[in-house]
Amino acid sequence: MVLGVRRMARFAAATALASSLAYILVAAGTASAQTPPAKQDRMVVDARELVYDNDKKTVAAVGDVQILYQGRTIEADRVVYDQAGKRVVATGNARITEANGTVITGDRFNLTDDFRDGFIDSLRVVNPDKTRFSAPRAERTDGETFVFEKGIYTACEPCKDNPERPPLWQVRSARIIHKKAEQTIYYEDARIEFLGVPMAYIPYMSGPDSTVKRKSGFLAPKFLNTGPLGYGVGLPYFLNLAPNYDVTVTPTYLTRQGLLGQAEWRHRLVNGSYSIRGSGIFQQEPEAFLASPLGPRDKDFRGSIETNGRFFINPRWTFGWSAAMSTDRWFYKNYRIRNESISSTTYLQESISTAYLNGQSSTAWFDMRGYYFQPLTSSDWQKQQPVVLPVLDYNKRLHKPSFLGGELSFNVNITNLSRDAAAFSELPKQQTYLITTPSYSLYDGCAVYQKSTCLVRGLAGNVARATAEVSWRRNFIDPLGQVWTPYASLRADIFSINPNTTKYFNANVATIADTSDEVFGRAMPAIGLMYRYPFVAKTSWGTHIIEPVAQIVARPNETNSLRIANEDAQSLVFDANNLFEWSSKFSGYDRVEGGSRANVGALYTGRFGKDAFANLLLGQSYQLGGRNSFSAGDLVNTGLNSGLDTDTSDIVARAQISPAKGFFLTGATRLNQTTYEMQRIDAAATYSNSVISTSVGYGRYEPQPELGIVRRREGLSLNGSVLVAQNWRLRAGVLFDLDKYKLDRENFRTAYASFLTNGGVAPAYPNTGPFQTASTSFGINYTDECTVFDVSYSQSYADRQSGATKDSRTVMFRLELRTLGEISYSQNLDSSSVGDGVSSSSTR
Template sequence: MRTSIVPQFRTNLRAAALTGVALAAIVAGSHQGLAQEASETDPSILAAVAKGDQQGRMLVESDTLVYDLNSESVSAVGNVVIYYGAYTLTAERVDVDRRTKRVRATGGVELIDPSGNVVRSAALDLTDDLREGVAEALEIVTQQRTAFNAERARRTEGDVTEFENGTYLPCVDCDGVPGRKPVWQIKAKKIIHRQGDKTISFKDTTFEFLGVPIAWAPSFTTFDPSVKRKSGFLFAKPSYNSERGFGLQAPYFYALKPNMDVTLAPGAFSKQGGFFDAEFRHRVINGAYKIRVSGLRQSAPDEFAGTSGDRRYRGGVTTSGQFDINSRWSWGWDLAVATDRSYFDDYDLPGADSDSATNDIYLTGVDGRNRFEAHAYGFFITQEDDTAADALEQDVGLQSKQPLVHPVIDHQVYLEEPVAGGEVSIKSNFTSLTRNANDIFEFDADNDGVFGEAGETRLLAPSGSYSRASIDALWRRRFVDSLGQVFTPFAYFRGDVFFSSPDDTSGLDDDVSGRAMPAVGLEYSYPFLIQSSIGSQVIEPVAQLIVRPNETEIDNLPNEDSQSLVFDSTSLFDYDKFSGYDRVEGGTRLNVGFRYNGQFVNGTSVTASFGQSFQLAGRNSFDAASVYSTGQDSGLDGDVSDFVAGLSVDTDLGLLLNANARLDKSNLMPNRLEAQVVGLAGPVTAAFTYAFIRSQPDLGIEDDRQELQAAGSVRLNDRWRMFGSTRFDIENTNVVRNAIGVAYDDEAFSLSLSYAEDKTRVTGEATDRTVYLRLGFRTLGDLNSSFDVMK
């Protein structure tokens, strides 16, 4: 007969039910690596239980309930299940002895706590106050599916628990396969948890990989799950570089306060000596910031001969932060500076993969669709100048050519109420900057081997100071008639005020000037829907007419933000095809084309577009002469533009195609083409990208440029895969970069080993050969390292 009761001996049975909770709290996080955050199991509930705090009513179910008044004991026998709050304890038998004040659970004991942790044991025998006790054949499986096994566990002195012959497993039923074991585990002869000190000590510990012991430690101590952040060593970082030699850093995480910490990563290089690296982090109520400082006194600076790194003392500082002012406004910074340009790259520090570090101090505000941004920029160049006697102008004086932006402010507002039934948006921009040297590009337009002759230089940016204030107001409204035709009239106004103070060497005038550009236009489209047994298709012819006066002040104004001009299908129907505020499109222009969208029953989807642009009246801004040559060879510099086309295909079978092209208006030959194919078939994933740009001698692109990039991955089985990539310069028949590697991935462990070559010279000579290694251990962390074979 099944018995269900609320027992009289509430305190005693509560102790029995929560014995496993104590053990779970003790060991659930013992696997955590040093200086890492532990799991969320909180043993503080045990103190509340020991004090008799109420957790709710307790329900006990068993086949038989036996009371022995003489021995003052009560036993639940046969399929015992105890429910107490969110805890569930099952066993074959639970005995409570009031005289000895001991509780014993035997026979397949299992406890599930509120966090989902599962504790299993052959037998539990504890005093009712949890101060003393023993667990036999203990197994704990956490909510994160990590596990800990021990032959025996003993609790003494109220807060000390010793585990004998314990094993930590980073996963159980790894990768979701029942019974699959992890490739690594940690074993210890004895594990001691001191609850008062919140520490866990491991004695005679062995790290096993594929069942083979590969590392041993006589003892080490970490912290229990109640400790969220604690000081300790992190994974060491080995490295090799031909200039630095062999290197090793030993990071140490130091928790100063709950919201403040620092990572000290001292190290040494066999050729350059000791290295200092420290990062300080601080989180406050409304944000956080961090500061990283590193440096060294180089033992052999001549290893970096010919670069800015040939100096005794080298170092750098990076810092970033962000703070909320309120729910809408925030501010912050991102800054980096070093003693020399190549420091970050030479010592593999953050930002080393970029040619410059962008220093930014900013203020942002967001309110629905409305947005405000203010930035002050400075740029720290991390690439070297060309020191050759015949170096081109664009390869020298790189730092002095960088602007100091003080500041750039953008503000965009959408009016809440319609105006004349249409939407109104207002954008404004203020930009102010200073540059110390002219940024000039030299090229050889006639391929005679002589650079920088008359007409063969192009001004990219002038030295001096420059400021501009702009406002752009747009109104538009959409109408759909009974035939399905869509009419979108629009009007906008651009107004600008310029303050220019260029140096004499720039060739520009010192001036204060204004510019106004009103425009009205109409966009018309007539989408046709075609429904058939193969799917649905929409064909939409589009025509857009914009009427404006001519652009003014083209030759007299700096152009900082509008030199990047790519005319393609995505910009065909832009009201103004210039990328920034310094230039504004003028004249009357007609843009025509069509858009296509097809959704087919076999899952394939196709989108396409095609069109052309016509300058109907007024001065063509893209054909206007200026010192910056913006618009030249853009495909828009004639009264009739090149054709532009775009295509995207998704077969829903693992094959995707994207292409964008600008085709010559006279012969439909491509002047610019980008295409990418991505495929997934069984264990193979591959991507191919092709890019082509027609020669533009007047802009310094003397020859056609063609490049092919390929990348792929082959999964050998459910754990191993190979991958590789290559970048090939078709015109110069030169492999620019290639890489190959192998990787292993499972739930408990991951490995990636790759080799990469960088061949930036036309001769095909390798300039960098690097081996990358990454090891990932679940719950312990990652080990990353790189080794330069040649540099």
């Protein structure tokens, strides 16, 4: 007997008919036939038609069926419940949406009455993180285990235009088993396919499912290959000990040096986190490296330890650290050890360890920290590196104090440092300064200190300074729109210098500092006034603001400039950015600007249309009275050759122009005040949109012989990337050392003259040309929602400070498959080159 009921409107389980269906559907799995379903098991049913078959004991919901039950939503063209078999069969566009957002679709669902177990034909599963499974047939058991027969897994989205086309990559497996209770997916007889083409076969593998953030197991392997190390492979194992701490152990086998062990501990606490990393190896072939002091050949065991941490004491105060130590300066480079504390440039590489305490509020800032420096190049000497402990900075600003108005600020700095050996270098001469001849002298050619020919980079012994400054300034705007800003400050410094005059080979070091007067002080009051008068004009093509600016600051003469150990103010670049600096144009606290000075300039700002703008500044500085601090060099000659060492300074200018959206032009220069020759040039042009990104940079800096820089430095950089196809981007960059051409010519002339004088044969003229590349790089990158693929090539100057004699050329490869892991590899194409303490006979 068949009973048909036609309903064209939606109805809920609260109605009698839907309640009957709900009761029938859940009775077998939740209660006896006479027991009504529990309140939490009620379901909402929506269908066009219900069909009862009393003979077969079935009830069917037909037409746009939608059932809401226990957080799940079941949709299909037809859902039939077999009361005798306690099965639910859904056919026609069948679809289940789980409570967590997982969507399961198939041609036919055959499930138990509680929807926990069953079979699904032509299964497709889309998880909330957009990962996907598919299989011709799948079975779910125990409500938590899915078995996909001939299953396919991918994290790539299907092609919108052609959904049947294979995704970029997928894992095709004889069986895929997803155990939700274990949060693990197992793959049996798996192969990884790219665009449907098999590329790798893996008999068995497993990995966490999309709900897992942390799970013990093997991570992606790491590969390396260098001459002194041989071929190496590392297999990291991640051990999830608890939700807030874990350990990663990475044994790496190297064919020449043996087993490199690495371990990392990470621990997250309520108010912060920290990590500790350690590496070590007992080398099998130490002879692959240079002998001391140019290499680590004398060391059988080499290793390092690094640690980082940061903790929040409360919302305003934090403390933390970043520290790294190694058995030798070459270890990080030789074994490709990650070290976040390394600060690196072409000719300066060091590991910086620091610990700090920091506090901030809306008006105040406090920072106290210490530093330890470990040099990582052959030419540096640990005894010349300072230990800085502590450095304390405090700044407090009061806005509109009741008795003055304006802004009142307080600054405090305390610095204490010590080193074992003095660091000083000889002022080089043009004809002998050849970068092609590396030097490993501890004193860089200044083996005996001479005050007239040597620059003191740092004193041996202990140096301490305490600085306190209070300053005030306030803006007044008169009825004409003129802006007047008076300024006043008072600064006091106390120095304590206790030089070491007895150690490390140099008796004349005692002449660097006067040991009879170890403690001295200075005070520097200042008053000043700044005047600005903006003129605004509006035209049909833009808005223009022209603003003349004049500033005058009166101070007494600077004292004790030749007695201090200038540790933090050795860098001085005079440009438009510090033209109107109130306190001092020196970069640190050890030096302070003295005498009376006027700074004048004109500022232009223009806006044109919606996106275009221009900003220009032109100015100059004048020494009005007193002694010019920038003409009195200290132990390192800071201030000389700066453009401020004459009564009338060089002219500085700055420009920022954007003629269109995404297009920026920037430039800055310093011009000689009499000849108008450019002493410094910094210029850049950038353009970027969704397809192309490009930049051009140019820098040129004239010689500063009194600072030890005897030749002009000039360089040109070109960088760009272009989207060549969807998701594909090409990039390239080159840095030209334009000055190397001039240096090669000078070296050739010197060598040529020497050969002719000695009756020798003239050498061949070097074929260099004006565009010598300091570095080049190019690469290709593919990025979409599931894949990152990157291949790059880079070449850079030989790092002669670390012993390298040839340029380095490196190829890098990286492949990241979302949810599966990442594989990366780099190869130095010049493995036979000498560098980083490596012996020239280290390769085979």
